[in-house]
Amino acid sequence: MIRIQNVVERPHRVELTVNGQPISAFAGESVAVALLAAGIRILRLSPRAETPRGLLCMMGTCQECIVRIDGRITQACLEPARDGLVIDLGGAQNG
């Protein structure tokens, strides 16, 4: 379990869909953290060499964590996890 216990409460569970599969996360987490906690490391492939990429800076600068959320190219580290979000990994290469 990579979520740190005993410092904050996580009262609201949210359900996301990632490449068609359901994952659970908690309100207040970013989509990047929801994916990390679900064990999903590869967020996309790089545009030219097509090597796996994951989150890097967590502050909206590096653009490595761009994924499609509800069809829109979005930085996963800046987007709060909300109930019902549909996340498409590997769909952001051609953006």
Place this chain on the structure above:
Amino acid sequence: MGDYPATDPSEPVELVVIGAGPAGTAAAVAASRAGIDTLIIDEARTAGGQVYRALPPEMPVTNAAGLGPDHGVGERLRHELSASPVRAAFGHRVWHVAPGGWVRAVGPQGLKSWRAQRMIVATGTVERIMPFPGWTTPGVIGLAAATILVKAQQVLPGRAVVVAGCGPLVAAVAAAILKGGGQVAAIVDLAGPGEWLAAMPALASRPDLLARGIGWLGRIRAAGVPIFFRHTVISAEGTESVTAALLQPIDDTGRPRDGRSRRIEADAIVIGHGLVPSTDVTRLLRLDHAYVPERGGWVVIRDEVCRTSDKRVYVAGDGAGISGALAAEIEGKLGGLTAAFDLGRLDHATYEYAVTEARPTLHRARRFGNAMGRMMALRTGLLDVARTDTVVCRCEDVSRGEIEAALADGADDMNRLKSWTRCGMGPCQGRFCGAAAATLVARPAGGREAAGTWTARVPIRPVPYEAFVADYRYEDLPFFTAGH
């Protein structure tokens, strides 16, 4: 830039502060208290910047002792801001800034534009990570990123983490992971014990912070974490995700030297090679800059009270050179007061008193922060960890070999390198490859000054296409209805 049409839809404001970290928040509060109509803009949901980033409101704190003293400082800053008359545009990403006071941002309601009489730039830093084989593998993340994960999201970067790099964040992150119940597989510090000892007199200028550092070390020692001084990560193993880090001893410049390499199994490598001041806004404003390695790289030239080469623009905090969060807050206050004074809204005696009063505290904070800045200065020999096929520009997959081929063909400055190879042309706009690319260009060019910088371009951050595509006709555009 006096050629904007009379129908410029920008909202006038006396002062715009860009960035709501400790510098920007203190600047906005100080100026607004002097009666200045002040707007603060930040991409985040609340003030605090990266160092004092707030926990999400959806996660109420049950154990404040688990958060450390930074949490309290952040809460104080946020309280001071909300108790002030400052107008805040949170959730707004600044994508365009122009000399003359124009600031444009994209937010939840689309594009916003302001025209400010004065501007305070407090945009902080980005982390420098020098490329090494495997550094694009998922599971390799920045030290600053790990800080955000652990402190602001209460999540560990992995189950067994190698923490590597330089400066105080290495021990801070390792201690935070341990405190959160995680396992630190190894600590890898570019510096040797001698460098830390040499920094001690300056660190002792802030005994409170020194004590915190000693506390981190105590936790690390108690956990039995192996510490490798004068080492760097020369490779990350794993294809789909990190499985191990390979370490090697380094010399003074950061270049790997002969000696025993070690393999440490880990599912995450947290690494940072120092902080680089964000100069995208200040370069766009065409302010004067200088290359000062011990302050992080290219920094804007400004005086003690944050005035720059443009009398309408002030720069405060780490964005003007690494001095740390404490100095940033004091600088921000001085910048805000100076803007108020320059706008004629603060009398000379009050202003001089405030500056004089702040000076000793600022001096102490800077002494500490500058010592940390020196620890985090770029070690150019680290670049020799990168092999010919190692990607330098992550966005465009440009390798060290491709860059060196362009240099051999005569690419003699950063912009030429960019147009020949696409290095720095991707969506991060050169923020993550800039230091490594410039180090490579500087070798044949004869130094970083000769290598120059990428030309700052708008949008300085990516903007969603739909923000520009609205429900209007061509002739509705103000630029074209104003003139002929």
